Amino acid sequence: MDSERKIRVLVAKPGLDGHDRGAKVVARGFRDAGFEVVYTGLHQTPEQIANAAIQEDVDLVGLSCLSGAHLYLFLEVVRLLKEKGAGDITVIGGGIIPADDIAKLKEGGIKEVFLPGVPLNKIIKWVKENVKPLRVV
Amino acid sequence: MKTKLTNKILRGNIRAAAKLMSDLEDGIPEAIKELENLYPYTGKAHVIGVTGSPGVGKSTLIDALISSFRKRKMKIGVIAVDPSSPFTGGALLGDRIRMERHNTDQEVFIRSLATRGWSGGLAKATISMIHVMDAMGKDVIIVETVGSGQSEIDVVKVADTAILVLAPGMGDEIQMMKAGIMEAADIFAINKADRDGADALKIELESMLGLKNRPNSAWKPNAILTQAIYNKGIEELAAEIIRHKEFLISSGELERRRKERAKLELTEAIEDLLKSCVDSVLGKNYLDKLADELVNRKTNPYSVACEIVSQSISKLNKSSKLNKSGSRLMKKEKQSHFVTEPCEKGLVEIFTGDGKGKTSAALGIALRAIGHNLRVHIIYFMKGDYPYGEREVLCRLPNVDISIFGRDCFVDPADVKAEDKEEAEKGLRKAREVIQSGDYDVVILDEINVATAWKLLDANEVLELIRNKPEKVELILTGRYADPRLVEVADLVTEAVKIKHPYDKGILSRKGVDY
Numbered sequence: 088m089d090s091e092r093k094i095r096v097l098v099a100k101p102g103l104d105g106h107d108r109g110a111k112v113v114a115r116g117f118r119d120a121g122f123e124v125v126y127t128g129l130h131q132t133p134e135q136i137a138n139a140a141i142q143e144d145v146d147l148v149g150l151s152c153l154s155g156a157h158l159y160l161f162l163e164v165v166r167l168l169k170e171k172g173a174g175d176i177t178v179i180g181g182g183i184i185p186a187d188d189i190a191k192l193k194e195g196g197i198k199e200v201f202l203p204g205v206p207l208n209k210i211i212k213w214v215k216e217n218v219k220p221l222r223v224v
Numbered sequence: 225m226k227t228k229l230t231n232k233i234l235r236g237n238i239r240a241a242a243k244l245m246s247d248l249e250d251g252i253p254e255a256i257k258e259l260e261n262l263y264p265y266t267g268k269a270h271v272i273g274v275t276g277s278p279g280v281g282k283s284t285l286i287d288a289l290i291s292s293f294r295k296r297k298m299k300i301g302v303i304a305v306d307p308s309s310p311f312t313g314g315a316l317l318g319d320r321i322r323m324e325r326h327n328t329d330q331e332v333f334i335r336s337l338a339t340r341g342w343s344g345g346l347a348k349a350t351i352s353m354i355h356v357m358d359a360m361g362k363d364v365i366i367v368e369t370v371g372s373g374q375s376e377i378d379v380v381k382v383a384d385t386a387i388l389v390l391a392p393g394m395g396d397e398i399q400m401m402k403a404g405i406m407e408a409a410d411i412f413a414i415n416k417a418d419r420d421g422a423d424a425l426k427i428e429l430e431s432m433l434g435l436k437n438r439p440n441s442a443w444k445p446n447a448i449l450t451q452a453i454y455n456k457g458i459e460e461l462a463a464e465i466i467r468h469k470e471f472l473i474s475s476g477e478l479e480r481r482r483k484e485r486a487k488l489e490l491t492e493a494i495e496d497l498l499k500s501c502v503d504s505v506l507g508k509n510y511l512d513k514l515a516d517e518l519v520n521r522k523t524n525p526y527s528v529a530c531e532i533v534s535q536s537i538s539k540l541n542k543s544s545k546l547n548k549s550g551s552r553l554m555k556k557e558k559q560s561h562f563v564t565e566p567c568e569k570g571l572v573e574i575f576t577g578d579g580k581g582k583t584s585a586a587l588g589i590a591l592r593a594i595g596h597n598l599r600v601h602i603i604y605f606m607k608g609d610y611p612y613g614e615r616e617v618l619c620r621l622p623n624v625d626i627s628i629f630g631r632d633c634f635v636d637p638a639d640v641k642a643e644d645k646e647e648a649e650k651g652l653r654k655a656r657e658v659i660q661s662g663d664y665d666v667v668i669l670d671e672i673n674v675a676t677a678w679k680l681l682d683a684n685e686v687l688e689l690i691r692n693k694p695e696k697v698e699l700i701l702t703g704r705y706a707d708p709r710l711v712e713v714a715d716l717v718t719e720a721v722k723i724k725h726p727y728d729k730g731i732l733s734r735k736g737v738d739y
Contacts, residue, residue, distance in 0.1 A: 092250055093313070093338075118314040123338045128321040135327035139320065142333055144242035172239055220246070 092220040095145040099127045099136045101164065104154035109181065109203070113149060116207040122214070133160055137167035140176055146220045152182040158191060165196035177218050181205075230261040236360045238333055245335060248352040253500075259352055266358040267482070269301070269365045270469050273383030275345060275405060278371025280391040281415040283322035285452040285461075286366050290326050292462040293364050299331045301357030301365040305347050308338040315339075319368055333357060345369035345376030351489055354382060372405070380408045381488055384481060385468045387411045387461075390429070392421035406432070410445055411464050417449035417457065443471055501536045505622060507599065507663035539622050570665070570698035571715035572690055576673055576706035579720030580738075586668045586700045587614050590624065593698075598665035600624040601658045605651045605675045605703075606644070608632040612739050625664075627654050637678045648680035652689070659693050666698045673703030673710070683707040690714075 098114040100107055107129055117124045125143045127136065140148050148168075150161050161180045168176050180192060181201040189200045198217065201210055232240035247255035272289075274282050283304065290300050304319035315338035326332040335357075337347040346369055357365050369379045380386045388409035412433075414425055429447045448464055450457035472478035502510075510532075517523050573589075575582035590600045600623060608630040618624050629651035635644050651672075659667050675681045686701075690713055693699055701710065711717050733739055 092246075093340075095246070114316060118309065118316045119312050121309075121312045121314040123308075123315045123317060123336075125317045125336050126321060127324055131324065132328075135324055138327045139324070139334075141239050142242055142327075142335055143317075143320075144246045 094122045094147065094214065094218055094220060095125070095143060096122050096147045096149060096214070097125045097127060097136070097140045097143055097145040098149045098151070099131050099139070100129045100151050101131050101133055101136055101160040102152060102154055102156050103130060104152055104156075105129060106153045107151070109153070110149075110151040113151070113181070113207070113210065116211060117149075117214070120211045120214075133163035133167055136164050137171060137173070140168065141171055141173050145176060147214060147218045148176055148178045150178065150180045152180065152184075155183070157182060157184055158188055161192055161197050162195040169196075175221065179213075181210075227258065227261060229258055233262060233356060233359055234265060234361075238330075238360075241333070241356050241360055242335065245349070245353055245356055248356070249337070249340075249347070249349040251349075251496075259355060262355055262359040266355045269354070269358040269362050271354055271382060271384045272364060272366045272465060273369065273379035273386040274366060274389060275369040275372050275376065275379045275386065275409075276389030277391075277394060280371075280389045280394075281452050282368050282371070282389050283319045285389055285413060285415055285450060285458075286319075286368055287323040287326070288450075288452045288455050288458040289366065289462060289465075290323065290332055291455075292458050294326075294329065294332070296462075298363040299361060300326075300333070301354075301360070301362035302332070302334040302368065303337055303350060303353050303357070303365065304334065304368040305337045305339060305345070305350065305370050307370050308340045310341070313340070333360070333362065339370060343376070344378030345372040346378045346382065350378075351382055351485075351492075377405050377408045380405075381485060384472055384478060385410050385465055387413055387465070389413045389415050390425065391416040392419045392425050410443065410468050411461070412445060412447040413450050413457075413461055414447055415450045415452055418451050418454075422449060442475060443468070443477070497540075498533070498536060501540050502532055505536050505539055506532065507661075509661060509663055570693070570696050572693075572713060573698070573700045573716040573718075574673070574706050574711060574714045575700070575702045575718050575720065576704055576711075577719035577721055578704055579722040580725060581720050582702040582704075583670055585718070585720075586670065586702050589698075589700060590618075590666065590668060593666045594621055594623050597623060599663060600666045600668070601664045602626045602668040602670060603651055603655050603658065603672075604628045604630065605648055605669065605671045606630040606635050606680070607671060608647075610739065611735075613736055627651070627658075629654070635678065635680070640678060640680065645680050648675045651675075652681055652685060656689060659689065659697055659699065662694065665696065666700065668700045668702070671703040672701050673706040675703070676707050676710075677703075677705035683709055686710060687713065 096117050098110050098117070100110050114124045114126045125139065125145065127139055136148065148164065150164060152160055157180060161178070165178050168174055168178065177198050178196065179199045179201065180197050184200055184202060192200055199213055229240055229244060233244065244255055244258055248259065274286055276282050286302060290302070293300055302323065304317070306315055306317045306319060308315040317336035317338060320334050320336055323334055326334065335353060337349065337353065339347045342348045346367070350367060354365050354367065367379060367383060369376060386409050388405055390412060392414070412429055414422055414429070426447050426449060433445055446464060448457055448461045450461055452458065472481070514528060518525060575585050590602060593600050602618065602624070604626065608628065609632045615626060618626050629647045631643060631647065655667065655669055658664055672681070672686060676683045676686055687709055690699060690710070706717070
């Protein structure tokens with residue numbers, strides 16, 4: 088029996104943004120770091136993402152947005168998770184995000200924001216240090 | 225017994241069910257307890273297995289089937305299995321990407337599962353997951369295997385109805401004639417039927433099915449042409465699934481299949497329990513230790529296996545006997561039998577002095593540790609094969625090992641034999657190995673102080689043993705004449721002072737009290 092629990096991650100692209108290269112690279116990096124990664128693909132509504140995160144019992148949701156709608160989309164996912172009793176799931180985000188918005192996102196419950204050019208291993212290190220799977224029983 | 229969690233799951237709470245599923249996947253014993261509670265409420269759902277090569281369209285077909293079943297007001301569970309990396313243990317679970325439109329439907333519960341090293345096309349926890357969804361009240365549970373080839377037919381063992389998805393252009397009629405999954409499917413779906421060769425594939429398949437002679441079964445599998453992405457042929461496929469379900473019930477085949485499944489599940493539960501019991505008795509690294517002996521042909525796998533199993537069974541027996549007659553506390557302990565919570569930081573304790581009670585104190589700590597499922601190793605120095613009462617009982621307790629070094633008589637400090645030194649050094653080597661192994665939380669080195677004082681051992685070596693010990697190991701040294709250097713590094717030092725001893729009145733050592 089493993090004493091170390093597997094970290095489960097959902098990688099999602101909310102909204103009408105077709106740029107999924109970054110999300111795919113991060114998903115693949117997470118896989119190679121030994122995480123179990125559920126990839127949900129493009130054009131997800133916050134509702135779809137929150138429901139998938141709960142069904143999959145992930146420990147972390149990674150959102151990617153390059154359309155500029157991150158403030159609404161990211162914070163709506165956080166709000167829905169809380170509303171559905173899953174506020175303990177860590178949510179992080181990435182994409183083209185102006186510096187001014189980072190503080191607003193963090194204030195709204197996004198635990199960390201990663202900008203273009205960040206090395207994969209820095210994201211992975213952050214996850215390993217900040218995400219601890221919880222048991223129910 | 226209905227716990228809070230059981231009730232939530234029976235009411236269909238997705239969050240509770242999803243969390244329990246993770247714990248089941250991780251093989252947590254308490255989660256299996258919850259499954260015991262849910263089991264009586266299972267057995268109602270129709271389990272559909274969907275298998276086929278990578279890329280034939282299994283996920284897309286399931287997505288279309290979900291819509292079709294939802295029109296019939298059925299509640300759906302989906303378990304989608306994808307492979308884990310044999311190199312990193314990670315996985316990319318991408319099946320639900322085809323089913324995302326059902327994410328906002330509260331009656332559709334999709335769960336992705338990684339194989340975690342399990343072969344056969346499914347993950348180990350698949351059956352447990354099916355039970356949880358079944359208990360939630362799902363009418364249909366669809367299990368999607370990893371993209372599988374020819375012989376991954378585990379899905380047949382868990383499904384009431386097994387569907388093999390094929391696509392044109394993936395092989396000639398010889399492929400159709402091969403053994404394995406081709407023989408086992410109840411329904412064939414030829415997906416991507418708009419592509420060239422779909423009709424030819426259907427003819428080949430049907431001629432193969434016509435030749436088939438499946439004993440004791442009146443069911444003739446059909447091949448259905450589908451184009452999942454355009455939602456074509458899906459109603460026919462759904463109708464065929466329902467026809468198969470009706471056949472299963474009317475023919476008694478459902479009962480037969482479920483009996484087979486129950487047998488399989490019981491066998492697996494027995495194997496799992498025995499395996500975790502073996503692990504708890506022998507510690508996790510027992511394979512590594514025994515491998516050396518096997519490679520050097522000092523022993524053989526067959527007799528070792530026999531010994532390990534009989535040892536484990538006797539310990540299992542004892543703990544269940546304790547459980548029956550024991551107090552509530554015992555019952556609680558039993559539940560957490562396999563869960564160890566080592567001390568965060570181990571210390572060094574010394575019991576020394578000329579009074580009685582040094583080893584007894586150490587043994588008391590050992591007993592306490594065992595009671596909390598910590599793992600203990602006691603190494604006796606200078607006390608050979610003498611009939612100490614505690615040894616009789618220690619070898620019967622779980623989570624404790626003893627090693628004995630020394631001749632079968634007392635050492636005379638004025639006349640130390642080479643053999644005494646050799647034995648003590650062997651003991652020290654063993655101590656080093658035990659402390660560093662990571663298999664033990666508490667290590668007791670009984671009479672090591674005397675062995676050091678009488679120069680059987682070098683105090684510097686003992687000092688080094690203490691300095692190199694892993695942080696979490698609690699180390700206990702007993703015996704008179706503790707070396708001042710050891711006293712200095714220890715965290716706890718207790719000196720037993722003799723005020724009276726019955727020996728002075730001529731009373732010799734008494735069985736059951738002194739040894």
